[in-house]
Amino acid sequence: MPKINVDGKDLIANDGESILNVCERNGIYIPRYCYHPSLSVAGNCRMCLVEIEKMPKLQTACSTIASEGMVVKTDSEKVRKARKDVLEFLLINHPLDCSICDQVGECFLQDYYFTYGLRKSRFKLENKNQKQKRREVGKYLVLDNERCILCTRCVRFSNEVTKTDELFVNSRGDRAFIDISPEKGVTNKYSLNIADICPVGAFTSKDFRFKQRVYMLQTTKSICTLCATGCKINIWHNNNTIYRITPEPNIYTNTWMCDDGRMNYKIVNSSERLTHSMINGTEYNKRQTVKQVFNKLSKAMDDKLRIAVVLSNYLSIEDNISLIYLAKNVLKTPYIFSIESNQQKIEDGILINSDKSPNSNGIKLLVKKYGIKDISEYAEYDIVIGFYEDIKNLRISLVKTILFSYKKSSYPCLIALKTYFETDGSFINWQGYLRKTAKVVNSPENTFDLHHFLMEVSHLFAVYPDFNFKGIIKDLKYKEEGQ
Ligand code: SF4
Ligand code: SF4
Ligand code: FES
Missing domain, CATH: 3.10.20.740 (Ubiquitin-like (UB roll))
Structure with missing residues (x-):
């Protein structure tokens, strides 16, 4: 050495x-x-x-x-x-765009100019080369070729990471510019990484442009929950609003992230969002919802109905532990099931996993710890309690369900949940690493943290949980980073 x-x-x-x-x-x-x-x-x-x-x-x-x-x-x-x-x-032909450029606050040209440059230009403004501005590139990007410094990071990204080769340097000398292969267009699923790595304001994100200056935003580390890869991310937010998501590069899981993962924050303010629990077509506030579910369950227990509880790969470990607790200690039902895990593999050779749920491995560990059966043993039950994403794939009667959801759907008893951006939770990704989501924005007033909801229902049954999540999670055999 x-x-x-x-x-x-x-x-x-x-x-x-x-x-x-x-x-x-x-x-x-x-x-x-x-x-x-x-x-x-x-x-x-x-x-x-x-x-x-x-x-x-x-x-x-x-x-x-x-x-x-x-x-x-x-x-x-x-x-x-x-x-x-x-x-x-580099600045000879660079436009005087700083005041209207979305890169301000994270522009290497500006930053280095202040650190190393500070020289009055010896070139005339009117002699600057003009190139194409505001070119729409694919679904998510805008390209301003006047601002490009021809570093070729974007070209290398498309050659080496996505291997889609859509971008190239066209022409020569001071006329050179970044161009897009007309047959290909930029349709790869990782295109917004190009806006991140462009060191200047040439490639910017259509979704984020002109919404906020980056120095107005706070960042919070979290994870993406859109597939089992569980990419580490930074959530950029201000005043209770999320503005963008970028990857948090790490040696364990991801340097980049996919475009779908970045857009996932839109569920928070989506019109598809369930903001009140809905029981038989009526909206209920939180207090009323807990009471309604308590009434429904206590009647079912009095009538000796068979109640099944289904754990979910989409829910955090804390939520699933609470479901197990409810089933065992409150409902005293032996019918606790898990959904069969989806096959896990990186389907595109980059990051996107064939398993679209974030916590299959967490469920596997809970199943082992608590001896829970697979849903394949599922028979006919009078009430099924679970997460809507799982249950919608099972052939069961809708009216017999109490489902947790953050999206509207046609089920008669839907409990409105907070999204992954509004609550903390633990998940185990496909590699076996324990990862946590972070609360970055407040949720609508009448949505629940699922584990809080289940505890409130337990309290009405006069059952008071005596466990702590930390202790249970610590006992699960997950991998630590660095192992
Ligand atoms: S990454 Fe940005 S500055 Fe570099 S070549 Fe591409 S467009 Fe130009
Ligand atoms: S690859 Fe999966 S975990 Fe990573 S950003 Fe995309 S959807 Fe999210
Ligand atoms: S030549 Fe070394 S960073 Fe560009």
């Missing part, structure tokens, strides 16, 4: 590691445009130039491999001048 010296510090490089990466690992930041840790090295922007002793010219830190005895300067006068020159060059 080569020893090098950077800005007076002795550092150990890994074999074959670039100077930029050695510096990054050791807390020395080198500016970059074309370099991206998850794409191949292009070495075309020259923003990462550093001085290396015994080399007459400055070298690009992203593409120069550290070798024994190298003495590197990342902040000498020569380096600072080179950065200033690169910025001046």
Whole structure:
């Protein structure tokens, strides 16, 4: 492993590691445009130039491999001048769009200009090249070619990650621009990652444009629940409203995320949203709903009806534990079932899982712990309690159900739930990692946290739960990150 010296510090490089990466690992930041840790090295922007002793010219830190005895300067006068020159060059044809550009707050061109540039342009405004602005690209992107600095991150993403090859650099010199293959268009399922990795405001997201400045937003870490992959995400929100979702890159599960996962937040304010529990066509507030369900269940118990409880891969571990508790300690029914797990595999070779539920593995562990039977043993019951996504696939009479849901549907007894963005919950992804959703916005007043709802029903039966979720979850055999 080569020893090098950077800005007076002795550092150990890994074999074959670039100077930029050695510096990054050791807390020395080198500016970059074309370099991206998850794409191949292009070495075309020259923003990462550093001085290396015994080399007459400055070298690009992203593409120069550290070798024994190298003495590197990342902040000498020569380096600072080179950065200033690169910025001046990139800005020759860049439009004066900052005040109307959606990238403000996360634009590397602006940020580096303030850190390294600060030079009055020697070029005339009227001589700037003009290129196509506001080109609609696929379902989710807008491209402004005047703002592009030709770093080719977007092109490499489409070549290397989605392998769809839709983007390419057309023409040459100062007329070069990013173009889209007319036969292909940008239809891949990961297109919004391009807006994330574009270091300037050339590719932006149609969904997010002009809604908020990024520096007005807070971010909260959570997970995507749209499939069993369970990508780690950042939820960007302000004033009780979610504005966008971006991936939280990590070595365990995901660097990127799919477009469907990003759009999932729309359920929060969707017209399909169930905001009140609906029992036989009537809307009920929370207090009334708990009472109605209590009445229904206590009558069923008095009449010695057979009540089945079905655990759900769509619900958190906490909610499923509460369902088991209700079944065993309140309803005292032996009929507790789980839904057969969907087959789990990454269906597109990138991230999207064939299992569209977020917690199949959590259910598997609960099934083992509590000895729960599979729904294949399901027979005829008088009342079935479960989550609507599961039950809709079973051939049972609708009127016999008490279902939890956050979407409207035609079932007669629907309990309105909070969405994954309005409550904390634990899930185990397809790799076996325990992951948590985070509450980022308040829910409509008459929606429930399912486990709170079930506890309230238990209280009306004068049964008071004495377990804690943390203890039960800790005993489940999930994988820890780093194992
Ligand atoms: S559009 Fe953005 S990511 Fe693509 S080359 Fe231009 S600046 Fe780079
Ligand atoms: S791959 Fe699955 S978990 Fe990841 S963002 Fe897409 S839907 Fe969500
Ligand atoms: S980051 Fe090194 S040349 Fe672009």
